[in-house]
Amino acid sequence: MWASGFLVVFMLTSLWLLGSSRLMSCIAVVAAQGVLLGLLPIVEGLDVPVGRMILQAVIGVGLKGIVFPLLLMRAVRSVDVRREVQPFVGYSVSLLTGVALLALSLFIGPRLTISGHMTPALLVPAALFTAATGLFIIVGRRSAIVQALGYLAMENGIAAFGMALAEKEPLLVEMGTFLDAFVAVFVMGITIFHINREFDHIDSDRLSNLKDSP
């Protein structure tokens, strides 16, 4: 019961991310998602060794819940942009797409079972939904910061799927967590910093000098 409620909240954060234009609240939502993800193995009562569970929680809560959001918030303050004004895909359409993705995930999820494992019923749908939402945000938004947030959400979804495999392939899942977190914000954060400094704007859409026009 606890577990399902937890996963429902996890999915709701993704929906919120789709509908919100305020950068600060987007960052906060993704941070919350990271914390939820970090606590997931404990709440779900997955049969993972305690040491690994703690490591997961520390990484999740520490990096995705605190460090990355703080860095991103600093980036937002430094460019003095508060909200994403004109995304490629509007917010109501985004939300509708989100609902469609949710339905699709809930439809596919139960059909994909991992043999011999008792995973919580909502885990696979929640993971797929969050990953798909993240991908959608990367494609549908202009602002580099929101794209980075979308990437983080995508990572969160994939990591949540990894939880289902944590008993079977613990090493693989650990490889995934570490490097993904590293790429997601470390490199992107630095690059965003460059983009601020050298362009005085942060829309990756305006990075459009390189294209194929005769």
Place this chain on the structure above:
Amino acid sequence: MMIVILVAEPALAALIAILIRPHPLRRAVLVAAAVVHTALVAWLWIDPARFPPLGNWLALDSLGVLFLGITSLLFLFVSLSAASFLRRENGVTQSDPDEGFLFDNIPEAVFTACLLGFLSMMTLVTVSQHFGLLWVAIEATTLVSAPLIHFHRHHRSLEATWKYLLICSVGIAVALLGTYFLAAAVPAGSGGVDSLTFAVLKGRAALLDPRWLKASFLLLLAGYGTKMGLAPLHTWLPDAHSEAPSVVSALLSGALLNCAFLAILRILSICSSAGLGDFGRQTLVAFGLCSMAVAAGLIIGQQDYKRMLAYSSVEHMGILALGVGLGGIADWGALLHAVNHSLSKAALFLLAGNILAAYGTKRYTQVTGVLRRLPITGALWVAALFAIVGSPPFGLFTSELTILRAAVEARRWIIVAAYSLMLSVVFAGMIVVLVRMAQGTVRAGAATGDSVRVLPDETQPFRERLWDVAAPLCLLCMTLLLGLYIPPFLNQALQRAALLIGG
């Protein structure tokens, strides 16, 4: 142990490169590390027994050996060229020929270290037998190559780097999901740390859950296909290749794309063993034809000769995908094509670098008379162009013909027609435009008419440094050799690797 040395040697050299200060010494370290690496790989080819597997995660199978060979050889020539390039660019604040702003370079130490780290990680890709480790290695190649693309610090190269990171990191994330799906396909109870190694998966392929495996194949193909530059996931490729320094473009095209191809070949091989070979190969045919079509469309009317070469890479990646998609003898053809493409495309990018250095522009309309101004580069440029579009007697002719033959033998006439048509379009599109660059007279001051740009007297032959032309010459000679005669040891290596793909 020897396998670890193969990976660690360039990594160690990278560490040294970042620590030492004198530029000439660092360039010597770069070249020395490349020579040692190639020597080790040559030893591997002569005496593979000396390179025993290390556990089940690190081993050199026939596919790995082949791709490691290409990567190492290519890096050797690129490093020679890079040493020359770095001497030319050392500490110069340059002005951009097209827009006139000033820019400088990232520190040479960082560039050299990343170059060597790139080699180390590509080596790791070829020796990884475990799908998780393979993923980590491909991920790491993305990370270390990003600063290489941003070598010239200006807004266009930053844009290219940003696109490269964003698009490839999404691809990598998708590939991770694919790897997870692959883990989910493994039946319960057969776990253990080795359950995701290539040999174990191949051995137990019949037990894998086909639904998960199919989904995994599609995700891995999309993920690594992004890295490989298969259309429609290729969008980072032309920007990165055109903005990166030419030595880096040569490595990206000749070595990095192959590494992603290797990962796709590994999952395809497992699908073949699991009885899903047809499904996998059909998907690859679709991706291959799509890539060729997109590349052919965008090569026509392209103004920038480096971008044109980049699109030619997309086209050739399409040919590789099509080749393994057809299967049978085309597997062999595709692997040979990978070798040929790497050699000739690297040569072309290095030559493009020479032309760019002399003319200061990437627009082909403003480059004329390369044969007069850069006599050796010009001659090699024309030869390399005919090589890349698949004219005899170069190696690409053999491999493209082999793939065509496989399509004809399979009586897949639509593929035969589309393949021939697109090859001809690319042939015409590239030859007409790029050969014209070599001909004609040098127009004095014609390049931009911009007073900011200060170049030596444009009608005089530009001084061509030894390694600027020797490296592409060697690469081109090898392509030519492969067209005339395939040495038996290479043929055996190709056949063994093709056998492994077939399952």
